[in-house]
Amino acid sequence: MIVKVNNLVKRYKELIALDHFNMEVEEGEILGLLGPNGCGKTTAINCILSLLNFDKGEIEVLGKKMTPDSYDIKKQIGLVPQEVSVFEKLTVKENIDYFCGLYIEDKNLREQYVEEAIEFVGLKKYEKFYPKKLSGGLKRRLNIACGIAHKPRLIFLDEPTVAVDAQSRNFILDGIKKLNKEGSTIIYTTHYLEEIEMLCKRIIIMDNGKSLVSGTKEELKAMITTSEKIIVGFLNIEDETINKMKNIPHVIDVEKDDEYYIIKFENGINNLANLLEFIKENNLTYTKLHSQLPSLNDVFLELTGKELRD
Numbered sequence: 001m002i003v004k005v006n007n008l009v010k011r012y013k014e015l016i017a018l019d020h021f022n023m024e025v026e027e028g029e030i031l032g033l034l035g036p037n038g039c040g041k042t043t044a045i046n047c048i049l050s051l052l053n054f055d056k057g058e059i060e061v062l063g064k065k066m067t068p069d070s071y072d073i074k075k076q077i078g079l080v081p082q083e084v085s086v087f088e089k090l091t092v093k094e095n096i097d098y099f100c101g102l103y104i105e106d107k108n109l110r111e112q113y114v115e116e117a118i119e120f121v122g123l124k125k126y127e128k129f130y131p132k133k134l135s136g137g138l139k140r141r142l143n144i145a146c147g148i149a150h151k152p153r154l155i156f157l158d159e160p161t162v163a164v165d166a167q168s169r170n171f172i173l174d175g176i177k178k179l180n181k182e183g184s185t186i187i188y189t190t191h192y193l194e195e196i197e198m199l200c201k202r203i204i205i206m207d208n209g210k211s212l213v214s215g216t217k218e219e220l221k222a223m224i225t226t227s228e229k230i231i232v233g234f235l236n237i238e239d240e241t242i243n244k245m246k247n248i249p250h251v252i253d254v255e256k257d258d259e260y261y262i263i264k265f266e267n268g269i270n271n272l273a274n275l276l277e278f279i280k281e282n283n284l285t286y287t288k289l290h291s292q293l294p295s296l297n298d299v300f301l302e303l304t305g306k307e308l309r310d
């Protein structure tokens with residue numbers, strides 16, 4: 001286990017930001033820490049890195065207890081913080097060199113690492129620019145380069161794609177996959193479901209400072225009752241017919257969402273065939289019909305009763 005967090009409690013005065021939070025991370029994985037704004041993701045990272053004191057719990061990183069002066073552990077860690085944290089008075093290259101220099105003393109090696117980091121985030125032609133001349137997306141890339149240039153074994157990325165354009169976002173997500181392929185373990189926090197689906201092998205779902213569940217996407221989706229949703233746009237359907245629809249085998253609920261009906265099925269086969277049979281028997285006409293497997297949002301909804309949206 002490269003990170004182990006046990007029953008972490010962190011209070012900001014009377015606010016409990018982490019409430020017996022648990023997390024285990026295996027070497028080599030991309031772990032997604034998924035939860036709504038304010039659920040405690042950044043606080044958890046800052047406690048793990050000993051950037052914040054906490055009230056209770058144990059934290060081990062790379063097999064050792066983490067303390068503010070665990071320099072030997074810290075040099076194997078990269079942090080890409082949520083807020084872009086670079087020096088405005090240094091150029092792109094100088095910024096990366098500064099952060100890399102905190103951990104890499106050998107000048108030649110550092111030069112090589114800085115060059116590699118610049119290439120990695122695609123900022124070669126901007127290396128002499130000052131941060132204020134960069135777009136939001138390019139600044140985020142610089143922030144990433146500063147966090148990873150020293151080739152850390154463990155990388156924390158705290159919502160690195162917030163407010164970036166689509167091109168930089170894809171660039172960042174591909175880069176993260178590449179870092180992982182090259183051997184780094186990644187802890188990725190976000191409230192964007194699609195990114196978690198795309199990147200992470202394992203996910204921890206957080207809410208109100210607690211880790212609610214952890215598992216692979218498939219394991220999490222298997223935890224909830226709904227296994228399939230069929231979305232249908234009916235023309236002129238009576239309430240009575242909707243009620244009758246609930247008697248179709250495996251239907252657990254029928255909901256209306258704008259102009260469409262969402263028919264939720266629990267585990268079962270032939271759901272679509274049974275529904276089409278019902279449609280035929282009741283002479284119903286529809287404009288649109290498609291089946292959807294449950295999403296991580298459905299998992300979050302079932303666990304917390306609310307949507308994982310801003």
Ligand SMILES: Nc1ncnc2c1ncn2[C@@H]1O[C@H](COP(=O)(O)OP(=O)(O)OP(=O)(O)O)[C@@H](O)[C@H]1O
Pocket residue numbers: 012015017035036037038039040041042043044082159191
């Ligand atoms: N320095 C602080 N003082 C007081 N309260 C804080 C402080 N930092 C965070 N909080 C509160 O602690 C809770 C957890 O915040 P945190 O930033 O860890 O959440 P998060 O999941 O990272 O959210 P976001 O995605 O918005 O960054 C929130 O209610 C937040 O308002």
